[in-house]
Structures are given as structure tokens and as C-alpha cells.
Amino acid sequence: MDYQNIFLEIPKELEQIADKGNVASYIPELSNINPDKFGIHLTTIDNRNYSLGDSDEKFSIQSISKVLSLCLAFKLEKDELWSRVGVEPSGSPFNSLVQLEYEKGIPRNPFINAGALVICDVLVSRLSHPKRDFLEFLRRISGIENISYSPRVAASEKSTGYRNLALISLMKEFGNIENNIETVLDLYFNLCSIEMSCKELSKTFLFLADYGVHPLTKERVVSVSKSKRINAIMQLCGFYDEAGEFSFKVGLPGKSGVGGGIVAIHPGQYSIAVWSPKLNEKGNSYKGMKILEFLTTRTRSSIF
Numbered sequence: 399m400d401y402q403n404i405f406l407e408i409p410k411e412l413e414q415i416a417d418k419g420n421v422a423s424y425i426p427e428l429s430n431i432n433p434d435k436f437g438i439h440l441t442t443i444d445n446r447n448y449s450l451g452d453s454d455e456k457f458s459i460q461s462i463s464k465v466l467s468l469c470l471a472f473k474l475e476k477d478e479l480w481s482r483v484g485v486e487p488s489g490s491p492f493n494s495l496v497q498l499e500y501e502k503g504i505p506r507n508p509f510i511n512a513g514a515l516v517i518c519d520v521l522v523s524r525l526s527h528p529k530r531d532f533l534e535f536l537r538r539i540s541g542i543e544n545i546s547y548s549p550r551v552a553a554s555e556k557s558t559g560y561r562n563l564a565l566i567s568l569m570k571e572f573g574n575i576e577n578n579i580e581t582v583l584d585l586y587f588n589l590c591s592i593e594m595s596c597k598e599l600s601k602t603f604l605f606l607a608d609y610g611v612h613p614l615t616k617e618r619v620v621s622v623s624k625s626k627r628i629n630a631i632m633q634l635c636g637f638y639d640e641a642g643e644f645s646f647k648v649g650l651p652g653k654s655g656v657g658g659g660i661v662a663i664h665p666g667q668y669s670i671a672v673w674s675p676k677l678n679e680k681g682n683s684y685k686g687m688k689i690l691e692f693l694t695t696r697t698r699s700s701i702f
């Protein structure tokens with residue numbers, strides 16, 4: 399499929415999308431971003447590239463990093479992981495506390511904040527220098543050297559991150575957090591603060607479009623089975639209480655972040671990243687979802 403002609407239609411399509419949504423402001427640093435930024439980049443598994451707008455500009459990937467931390471924790475912990483975190487859609491907001499109480503500290507899935515905190519706990523237990531080792535893993539699998547944390551964004555989130563503190567405290571009380579909660583939170587806030595561009599995201603995530611092997615670096619990042627399962631969790635849980643809507647309209651496994659980024663995968667074909675900072679009421683990029691809906695419909699490339 400040649401995506402070029404359809405990419406050329408995106409600017410016109412963007413004009414027709416209402417200017418709705420708000421930039422995330424509960425993390426003070428994120429409210430400084432220009433709300434009108436827009437970038438998109440698609441990479442096919444045979445390395446054809448299509449991009450538009452601010453696709454080379456780095457932004458805060460926030461919860462998109464939860465897919466990458468899951469990959470590393472799943473590799474290290476294997477199926478033992480699933481005794482500490484589930485694989486069911488939550489149907490609740492990403493930072494909700496409600497289910498944790500009656501599910502005895504076992505989060506529904508690894509992409510809501512509670513689940514991602516358990517994943518960070520696994521990484522703290524398993525890695526000798528969690529922050530450094532994770533970055534090394536990310537740089538290796540992406541082949542991109544200049545990926546880093548943003549200490550400013552991490553500190554900003556730490557100063558207001560009371561919900562995440564509440565979530566991890568409750569799980570610690572239930573016995574589902576092994577390490578010091580400050581250490582685990584520090585890793586979590588840093589992972590959320592990673593900055594990457596649409597182009598870098600789309601290239602990095604290509605291994606999930608090629609059954610676990612990165613087609614550009616040839617590295618096997620995860621097994622075929624793990625790749626299938628991670629895509630399945632993205633399909634069911636990547637957009638929290640809007641996962642059904644994303645499947646319904648876009649029809650690809652994907653993951654959003656409150657920085658306004660979305661990554662989506664078409665297994666066997668491509669990986670795509672889009673960035674537009676204004677979020678809908680569920681915390682997902684308003685324009686990002688609309689443009690992906692347009693794209694998968696016009697290119698007939700939803701998985702459905």
C-alpha cells in the first residue's frame with residue numbers, strides 16, 4: 399500500500415476537525431506546550447516512511463512508555479508477572495483507585511497507572527540500575543542514541559503526583575509492591591517523562607508490527623507469543639475507559655499518553671505515531687484519534 403497520497407489529504411482533513419480538548423495541566427510542565435502542535439509518522443516493516451507536520455519534534459511520551467516497560471518486565475519475569483497484574487480492560491480512568499480496593503491490590507492491567515507501578519516495581523527488583531538499565535534497553539531496541547528522561551517533567555509530576563502515591567501506597571499495604579515506594583515512584587515518573595518524536599516512536603515500536611523482531615535492527619526484542627500478547631493488551635486496555643471507542647473507530651492496537659501522543663500498530667504492516675497535545679475528557683489526544691480514524695478507514699488498514 400502506498401500511503402503517500404492519503405498522507406497528502408491529512409491537512410485538509412485536519413481543517414475539518416473541531417478545535418476541541420485541553421492540554422493536560424495536572425502535570426504543570428505539560429501545560430507549557432504549544433497546543434497547536436501536530437505531527438504524524440508511519441513506518442512500514444520494510445522501512446518506507448511517511449510523515450507530516452511536527453513529526454521530528456520530541457514531546458513527553460507519558461503513558462506510551464508503559465508498553466516498553468511492560469516489554470522489559472515481561473521478558474524478565476515471564477508468566478510469573480500475571481500473578482501481580484491482570485490483562486482485563488478496566489473500563490475506568492487511568493488513575494482510578496476504585497477497583498484496587500476490592501481487587502486486593504492487583505491492578506486490572508499493566509497500562510492503568512496502578513498496573514504500570516507494579517511493572518516499575520518488577521524493574522526495580524530485577525535491574526541493578528533501573529533508570530540507567532531501562533534507558534539502555536530503549537536505546538538498544540530503537541537504535542536511537544539520544545532518547546532521554548526529562549528531569550524537569552519528572553520533578554513536575556512528582557510535585558503533584560498524589561494519586562500515584564495513593565495507588566502505590568494501597569498496593570504496598572496489600573503486599574503487591576516489593577520495594578520502597580519512593581524508589582518505584584521515581585522510576586515511574588522518569589519513564590513517563592521520556593521525550594521522543596513521532597518518527598522515533600514509530601520506528602521504535604516497529605518490533606510489535608513484526609512479531610517481536612525489530613525489522614531495522616534485526617534484534618528479537620520479544621518472542622512471537624509476547625508480541626501477540628502485548629498487542630492484545632494494547633487493543634483492550636491502551637485507552638483506558640475509551641479502549642472500546644478506539645477499537646471501534648481506529649481498529650488497531652494502540653497506546654496513548656497525556657502528552658498528546660498515540661502509537662498504533664498494524665501487525666505485519668506498520669507502526670504509526672501521532673501527536674496533538676489537546677486531550678479529550680478521557681485523557682486521550684482529541685485530534686490524534688480523529689486522524690487515525692481517518693487514516694485506517696481511507697487506507698483500509700484497520701485490523702478489522
Ligand code: GLN
Binds near residue numbers: 461462681
Ligand atoms: N504520568 C501520567 C500519570 O501518571 C501518565 C498518564 C497518562 O499518560 N495517561 O498521570
